[in-house]
Each structure stands twice: as structure tokens, then as C-alpha cells.
Amino acid sequence: MSTWIPLWLHRLGSPPTFYAFAGRLRPWAIGLALLLGIVALYGGLVLAPPDRYQGDDYRIIFIHVPSAWMSLFIYAVMGVASFVALVWRIKLAEVVAMESAPVGAAFTFITLATGSLWGERMWGTWWTWDARLTSELVLLFLYLGVIGLYHAFEDRRQGARAAGFLAIVGVVNVPIVHFSVKWWNTLHQGSTVNLFGQSHIAGDMLWPLLTMMLATKCYYVASLCGRARADLLALEGGKDWVRRIAAGEAR
Amino acid sequence: MSRAPLSRACAALLRRDLVLAWRQRGDIALPVLYALIVATLFPFALGPDLALLQRIAGGVVLLTVLLAMLLALDGLFRGDLEDGSLEQLVLSPQPLAPMLGMKILAHWLTTALPLIVIAPLLASLLHLPAAAMPALLLALLLATPLVSLLGAVLVALTAGTRRSGMLLALMLLPLCVPVMIFAAGALAAAQQGLPWTAPIAWLGAALALAVVLAPLACAAALRIALDA
Amino acid sequence: MSGLRDFLAMGGYAAYVWPAYAVFFLVLAADWLAPALRRRRLLRELRGRIARQEARERRGTDASTSLPPAT
Numbered sequence: 001m002s003t004w005i006p007l008w009l010h011r012l013g014s015p016p017t018f019y020a021f022a023g024r025l026r027p028w029a030i031g032l033a034l035l036l037g038i039v040a041l042y043g044g045l046v047l048a049p050p051d052r053y054q055g056d057d058y059r060i061i062f063i064h065v066p067s068a069w070m071s072l073f074i075y076a077v078m079g080v081a082s083f084v085a086l087v088w089r090i091k092l093a094e095v096v097a098m099e100s101a102p103v104g105a106a107f108t109f110i111t112l113a114t115g116s117l118w119g120e121r122m123w124g125t126w127w128t129w130d131a132r133l134t135s136e137l138v139l140l141f142l143y144l145g146v147i148g149l150y151h152a153f154e155d156r157r158q159g160a161r162a163a164g165f166l167a168i169v170g171v172v173n174v175p176i177v178h179f180s181v182k183w184w185n186t187l188h189q190g191s192t193v194n195l196f197g198q199s200h201i202a203g204d205m206l207w208p209l210l211t212m213m214l215a216t217k218c219y220y221v222a223s224l225c226g227r228a229r230a231d232l233l234a235l236e237g238g239k240d241w242v243r244r245i246a247a248g249e250a251r
Numbered sequence: 252m253s254r255a256p257l258s259r260a261c262a263a264l265l266r267r268d269l270v271l272a273w274r275q276r277g278d279i280a281l282p283v284l285y286a287l288i289v290a291t292l293f294p295f296a297l298g299p300d301l302a303l304l305q306r307i308a309g310g311v312v313l314l315t316v317l318l319a320m321l322l323a324l325d326g327l328f329r330g331d332l333e334d335g336s337l338e339q340l341v342l343s344p345q346p347l348a349p350m351l352g353m354k355i356l357a358h359w360l361t362t363a364l365p366l367i368v369i370a371p372l373l374a375s376l377l378h379l380p381a382a383a384m385p386a387l388l389l390a391l392l393l394a395t396p397l398v399s400l401l402g403a404v405l406v407a408l409t410a411g412t413r414r415s416g417m418l419l420a421l422m423l424l425p426l427c428v429p430v431m432i433f434a435a436g437a438l439a440a441a442q443q444g445l446p447w448t449a450p451i452a453w454l455g456a457a458l459a460l461a462v463v464l465a466p467l468a469c470a471a472a473l474r475i476a477l478d479a
Numbered sequence: 480m481s482g483l484r485d486f487l488a489m490g491g492y493a494a495y496v497w498p499a500y501a502v503f504f505l506v507l508a509a510d511w512l513a514p515a516l517r518r519r520r521l522l523r524e525l526r527g528r529i530a531r532q533e534a535r536e537r538r539g540t541d542a543s544t545s546l547p548p549a550t
């Protein structure tokens with residue numbers, strides 16, 4: 001391994017150390033996520049005034065947009081972790097990549113569901129073949145493909161590497177899909193949907209949005225910690241440190 | 252061990268795959284039959300209205316060919332994986348990527364080419380205007396190798412798993428969306444009498460890129476999937 | 480409590496806003512619970528495996544001392 005990776009990162013890469021570290025980090029992350037989430041929801045649902053054009057319906061934005069950001073952010077994290085896992089064969093990177101996928105799929109699903117609830121009222125239809133919607137749907141399929149491929153292998157680590165490869169292929173694919181659908185939609189003269197066309201966002205709507213974004217980021221960290229801990233226990237089932245944990249939790 | 256030159260190895264592999272496919276001629280006919288059946292079912296589902304059929308003909312033919320190829324893709328490496336010759340290929344002194352490129356070429360010749368040959372028949376069954384026929388053939392000639400190349404990467408990834416056609420479809424769909432959009436875009440433009448070279452040029456550019464990159468990605472994926 | 484009723488009515492869009500929030504919280508709750516359940520199941524299986532292994536070892540030593548050697 002090259003020398004530019006700091007020593008503490010090396011140590012963190014060892015499963016028992018990371019297990020303990022994630023266990024300490026997790027309560028703080030979820031606590032911060034809940035705190036920020038409550039503040040953001042109070043700001044968004046109570047303090048922010050109704051929108052001039054959309055009334056109170058726009059309040060879906062406070063969960064829809066942060067979820068959409070998270071769906072892309074988690075995919076990027078998964079791509080980077082997969083790359084690290086494939087190049088340096090670090091077990092922890094495989095765990096991070098593969099345990100990010102279900103969280104990302106959850107956020108993508110939330111984005112699609114809340115978006116269609118919003119669109120049902122705003123555009124009069126819950127689905128339209130807009131570039132953004134279609135790429136989000138394709139993103140969900142990519143997440144599901146990664147999860148499916150990971151579980152199709154008997155050997156977990158091999159499955160993680162194969163699914164990581166697929167994730168990297170997807171990183172190239174998402175922008176291509178986005179631009180091709182945009183091109184397709186202009187050709188077909190489809191729906192002319194403009195999400196933030198007339199109203200640019202005001203300050204007392206913006207801060208709950210950004211707070212919620214931070215809250216979802218914290219939630220992702222917490223959820224990833226929990227998932228990585230469970231996955232490490234499964235991967236290292238025969239080792240002594242896992243046996244000590246199992247014996248320690250026997251009540 | 253003396254090392255055969257790459258061109259001879261590639262030619263030998265291509266000939267071997269084509270001979271193997273020729274010995275099992277029935278398997279070549281299956282995707283064609285499948286495409287024919289699916290295309291005949293469409294008018295029954297939608298009614299024999301001429302205007303409607305004309306409008307959807309191009310899309311139906313593209314989709315039918317894509318589905319037939321998806322069915323056939325599953326078998327790209329299966330035979331070689333079961334009798335161990337794929338591992339021999341991975342271990343051979345020649346670079347893996349061009350050899351896999353030859354395998355993909357052989358697979359395209361045996362599954363996609365027959366589909367392209369009957370595509371005009373399918374299209375005229377659905378009353379596609381004759382003016383759009385060149386666009387259809389050109390789009391198929393560029394889109395099917397693209398699907399073969401992209402699909403080969405995914406098939407290589409699933410080489411180490413239990414057989415799962417559904418998973419392959421799930422993984423291939425996101426990659427096929429742009430291919431489908433540009434192929435259908437060319438057809439729609441041709442049917443409306445508009446210039447249709449731009450989407451065809453995009454497909455050609457994508458194919459040029461895929462011919463270079465997909466065999467390399469396929470080789471990397473195969474090494475991951477067989478690395479037990 | 481007309482304030483609360485107004486808040487719950489969401490300016491007439493309650494049927495869109497609240498289901499959206501419900502989806503958000505239900506999906507994230509499911510995502511949160513899944514690894515916890517998985518972790519518990521894993522540890523239970525692991526304890527079972529350890530217990531079986533210990534029992535086998537104990538039986539193994541008992542058998543070697545108590546049983547007469549087979550001839």
C-alpha cells in the first residue's frame with residue numbers, strides 16, 4: 001500500500017476498529033440528524049409562508065429536494081468506494097459501497113414517490129417523461145441492479161467487486177441518460193415542465209431546505225454505520241473479535 | 252510455449268465460435284422466431300387500425316429486436332463457462348480483450364444479424380412506410396452491436412452467478428435507454444420526413460467508443476467474476 | 480385549536496403533503512430497522528454456532544475418556 005494514506009486511516013480500515021468507531025459515531029450522527037430534521041421541519045412546515053403560486057403544496061419540497069440530492073450523493077459515494085475497493089481491494093470500501101446501495105435506493109424511491117405526489121397536483125399528472133424524472137427512475141434501476149448483482153453471488157466479496165464494477169459503469173451512464181432524454185423530449189415536444197420556473201426560492205424557504213439537507217446527510221452516515229456494522233459481523237463471522245461481541249451480548 | 256500471433260488467435264476463435272453456432276443451427280432460429288411471434292401479437296393487442304400500426308411500427312420492431320437479443324445474450328458465455336474453455340481463454344497468453352471482442356462479434360453475427368435480416372419483414376407486417384425503411388435498417392445496424400457490446404460486459408459480470416435472466420434485464424435496461432432513444436429518434440424523424448442523420452451519427456459515435464472500450468471492460472468484468 | 484386544524488389541513492393540500500411526509504418517514508424507518516434486525520439475527524446465529532461447537536468439544540472429550548476403545 002502506498003505511503004500517502006495516513007496511518008489512522010489504515011487503522012480505521014481494520015474491521016474491529018471500524019466496528020467500534022462506527023458504534024461510537026452512530027448515536028451522534030442519528031442524534032444530529034433528528035435535531036436538524038426537527039428544526040428543518042418546524043421551519044419548513046410552520047414558519048415558512050405559503051408559496052404565492054402553489055399555496056401550501058410546495059412544502060413537499062423540504063423532503064423531496066434533499067432526498068433527490070441524497071440519491072445522487074450516495075451514488076457518488078458508492079462509485080468512489082467501489083473504485084477504491086476494485087483498485088486497492090480494501091474490505092471496508094467494499095462494505096461501504098454495498099451498504100450504501102440500499103440507503104441510496106430508499107432515497108431514490110422517496111424522491112420518486114414525493115415527486116409524483118407533488119406533480120399530481122402541480123402538473124395534473126403523477127408521471128411525465130421529463131429528463132429529470134426519467135434519470136431518477138434509471139438511477140433507481142441502477143441501484144436495484146447493483147443490489148441484485150451483489151446478492152446473486154455466493155461469495156460476498158466477489159459479489160461486492162462485481163456490483164462495484166456495475167456501479168462504476170452506472171456513473172458514466174446517468175449523465176448520458178439525462179442528456180439523451182432531454183434531447184428526446186425536445187424532439188417529441190413533450191410536456192414543458194419547469195420545476196422552479198416562476199418562483200425563485202426565498203430565504204425563509206431556503207434555510208429549512210439546507211438544514212434538511214444536512215439532516216439527511218447525517219442520517220445517511222448513521223444508517224451507513226449501522227449497516228456496515230451488521231455487514232462486518234456477517235463477513236467476519238468466524239473471527240475472535242466477532243465471537244467476543246456475540247458472547248458479550250448474550251443476556 | 253510458443254505464442255501464436257494475435258490475428259491468428261482471433262481468427263481461430265471467430266471460426267470456432269461460428270462453427271459451433273452453425274452446428275446448433277436451431278438455436279440461431281429461436282430469437283428470430285421469438286421476434287416474429289412478438290411482432291405478430293402487437294396488432295392483436297392494439298387492433299388492426301392502419302394509422303396506429305404505422306405510427307408504432309418502428310418502435311415495435313426496435314423493441315422486439317432488443318428483447319430477442321436480451322434473450323440470446325444470456326447464452327453468450329454459458330457454453331464456454333460450463334466446459335471450462337472460458338477459463339482457458341482467460342489464461343491464454345494472448346490479451347483477453349480482443350479475444351472477447353471476437354466472441355462478441357461471433358455472437359452478434361449469429362443472433363443479431365438474422366434479426367436485422369427479418370426486420371424489414373416485421374416492419375412491413377406492421378405497415379411501416381417504405382421511406383422509413385433505410386433509417387430502420389441503419390439504426391438497427393448501429394444499435395444492435397452497441398447492445399451486444401454493452402450486454403457482453405454485464406453477462407461477463409454475472410458469469411460467476413447462478414443463471415439469472417431477470418437480473419440481466421434489470422442491469423441492461425439503464426444502459427439501453429440512450430441507445431433506444433437515438434434509434435427511435437432516427438426512425439421517428441424519418442417517418443415525419445425530417446433529416447435523421449443526427450441521431451444516427453450519435454449512435455455511430457457511441458458504437459465507435461463501445462468497440463474500443465467494451466471489450467476492455469468485458470475483460471475486466473470477466474476477471475472479477477471468475478476470480479474465485 | 481383552529482391553529483392546529485389549519486396546520487393539518489395544509490391549505491387544502493393535506494392529501495398531498497402528508498402522504499409525502501409519511502412515505503419519507505416510513506421508508507427511512509424501514510431502512511433504519513433493517514440492519515438492526517439483521518445484526519440481532521446474525522449474533523443469535525453466531526451464539527448458536529458457538530454453543531454447538533462447545534457442546535461438540537465437550538462431548539468429544541467425554542467420549543474419549545468414558546467409552547472403551549473399540550476393538
